[in-house]
Amino acid sequence: MKSRKQIEHLFSKGKSFSVSPYRIVYSFENAVDLPHEPGLKCGFTVSSRFFKKATDRNRIKRITREAYRVQKNILEDKLLLRQKALNMFILYTGKELPDFAMAKEKLGLILNKLMQQPDEKNTSAA
């Protein structure tokens, strides 16, 4: 996610949940622009309140981004199947530096949880 407007919209209107050191803000949209592309946009952020050094924040974002990249294709397939777009933001709320194995495990849990969210939304909207 790169657009300031989309991010502001996401944080004001989106839903959220937490998985231990992470907090996820997400919002499903109707995929109208590109029906053959998975409309999955994601951003990452770390609070400078807990990590004052820029190197530490970069490290956390890189590890999280890599853990997301390795596992994201299952979510893309599911979105393509349902013709939905998903905007999401992943915030790191922990206070200690994570390692990659832990980040991979947690991102797996997060993606699984997101896979089940579209059903809920469709039923509630209907």
Next chain:
RNA sequence: ACUGCAGGCUGUGCUAUCGCGGUGUUUUUAAUAACAACGAGGAAAGUCCGGACAGCACAGGGCAACACACCGGUUAACGGCCGGUCACGCUCCCGGGCGUGGAGAUAGUGCCACAGAAAAUUACCGUCCCGCCGCAAGACGGGAUAAGGGUGAAAAUGUGAGGUAAGAGCUCACAAUCCUGCAAAGCAAUUUACAGGAUGGGUAAACCUUGGGUGCUGAAAUGCUAUGUAUACCCCGAUCUUCUGCCGGCCCGGCGGAAUCCCUGACGGGGUAUCGGGGAGGGUAAGCAGAUAGAUCUGUUCAGCAAUGGGCAGGCCAGAUAAAUGAUAGCGCCAGACAGAAUCCGGCUUACAGGCCUGCAGUAAAA
């Protein structure tokens, strides 16, 4: 070889797979895809100085504010750097090395804790003289005195002699510091020498004085494009779509008459502009420029003690905009410190595991 000091350099490497950023080439209508090379630092940090660049302001001068202050050089500039000079301190193998500092305290005002009599026209003790009382010791009163005591970070330049009632730079000799003049050396700071004068506590990161200097704001600067309320509103100017009479100080005003244009089937009703400039408000949060070829980098050579500068040859070396360097596996070692570009440079300051190099000194061994 080890130790210490000083200075400089470096600061995980390779292979494979997957992935990220802009660029180039090819492909595609385009999106895109494939391939290629490149892709954080010595401090990118703190944002402390100085510039470039941009916008605004700007006759000249003054006031205020701010920082600067031995001399010369260097530079785009600097409070940086280099070289020199003086004072003080530390070290020393006594040649030197290192550190700190440098307009003015003799323009003026203020301040100097505690202690001490007194912190700048100093009299507590002491010393001396006079008066008075007393046999005397001495007490009291008046004066002189900065030699001695004690306090302090600091006490009126130090030593000796003369001098005196006792003393005092009061006088003299030597020494110290400062000022003035002058000679020699040096671009200069300054050094050396001579003559005359003075004896004055410290503090200017207290106010202040002197000198030369500084416009203000920062890339969220700034310029352009697109979208759009919008044929909106207000003001000004020009052209014009009107002509004419009366009222009114004037008018784009009011009343009357005549004519014309547009919309509407018509009565009727409505409209009557265009262009340029400005004001006030709203919307968008997109793109491009700024923005990465430069006080540039590498090598070499010349000038210079050096900082630095010139010449020649070659190179192009991050450019994002929620913001790119990661993951996995293997090998290697001392097991990877401090730490992440955001307009760009020159410095300063601070942080930093380990490794390497140079110089000096010491110790030990060998020749």
